Amino acid sequence: MxxxxxxxxxxxxxxxxxxxxxxxxxxxxxxxxxxxxxxxxxxxxxxxxxxxxxxxxxxxxxxxxxxxxxxxxxxxxxxxxxxxxxxxxxxxxxxxxVFKTGAVAQLAAFSGTSARLLTAPDEAWGAVFLGEGFDPVDGAHRVEVLTRSPAAIYGAAGEGEAIQAVGVMSFGARWAGIHGMRTARAHRGKGHASAILAAFGREAAARGYDRVCLQVEAPNETARSIYRRAGFREIWTYRYWRRD
Structure with a gap:
């Protein structure tokens, strides 16, 4: 690059x-x-x-x-x-x-299942970040920050009307970005995250974007596998540098 x-x-x-x-x-x-x-x-x-x-x-x-x-x-x-x-x-x-980038067109065609896109998150959306297996302090902060992301949309998927998986898509000057992908522990492996990714791809395409990016922690092989199938490729790995 x-x-x-x-x-x-x-x-x-x-x-x-x-x-x-x-x-x-x-x-x-x-x-x-x-x-x-x-x-x-x-x-x-x-x-x-x-x-x-x-x-x-x-x-x-x-x-x-x-x-x-x-x-x-x-x-x-x-x-x-x-x-x-x-x-x-x-x-x-x-x-x-791991920093990954992908093509919007490929992402839009990733999944045949459906997800909802919200213009603003509701309490049920935010509750996924506070569920079993997630740090409640970190989850609450992420909900606060991601809900003030400019011009963002919020993905939600689950069985029936339930919200069991969530994510955020931001729209920058040149790049669409995916953030905050979370699936409730009891509902993983059901295609909810894939549905949200595909819905994000379709929305990004409708807005005229052709490239999309995301970041995923290196040990999270389950998420990395989903992103690979969605067409994302690794461009570099970064680390946070801090004092103890």
């Missing part, structure tokens, strides 16, 4: 989580927020060949607002000096996450 494409992608990814404040520092985008969503509180380079010269200023921007500094760094060769500099400053990498 060329530098200009990386920048457009990263800008749309950060915009989707609607941080309350964001600054740009020497080729970096720094969303300044608290909470549990890593993308909303981690500085990210807008190219994969930046140097480490801005790290001190970025860190100061977080600290001056009472926030813990954090960075989201792709494991690409051009960012090796940044990773080395962060390690020297006492940061450690964690939470390996």
């Amino acid at each position: 060329e530098a200009g494409e990386i920048e457009a992608l990263e800008r749309d990814v950060v915009a989707a989580v609607a941080p309350p404040e964001m600054v740009e520092i020497e080729g970096w985008l720094a969303p300044l927020a608290a909470g549990t969503i890593g993308r909303a509180k981690s500085a990210v380079p807008l190219a994969h060949d930046v140097d480490a010269g801005a790290l001190e200023e970025i860190e100061a921007a977080f600290v001056s607002r009472g926030l813990a500094p954090g960075f989201r760094i792709a494991e690409t060769p051009g960012l090796a000096p940044v990773r080395e500099a962060l390690a020297a400053r006492g940061f450690t990498p964690r939470q390996p996450t």
Whole structure:
């Protein structure tokens, strides 16, 4: 992926989580927020060949607002000096996450089952994030953040009128993005997530988008398998760098 494409992608990814404040520092985008969503509180380079010269200023921007500094760094060769500099400053990498991109047309044709698209989430939608197996604090924060994502739509699927699986699609300047995919533990393996993905693909196509992106934690092989079948391919892995 060329530098200009990386920048457009990263800008749309950060915009989707609607941080309350964001600054740009020497080729970096720094969303300044608290909470549990890593993308909303981690500085990210807008190219994969930046140097480490801005790290001190970025860190100061977080600290001056009472926030813990954090960075989201792709494991690409051009960012090796940044990773080395962060390690020297006492940061450690964690939470390996796979960045994937796909074609909207292929996603739209993924599943023959149906899902509903909501213009605003309701209580039943949010309740999926608070169900068995999910961290309730993290779930509540994700519902809060994802429901303020600009121009987002909210996917819901389940048996009958029940909501047993959910997700969010954001619409950036160039990229549609998928976030917050969750399926209640007792209802996994029934095709609900696939139905939501396909519904998102059809909506993105109707809005004129042709590319879609998402992130999935590397150990989550079940979700990664679904995304592979939906046509997503891995473009890089990133980690969050934080101090203990």
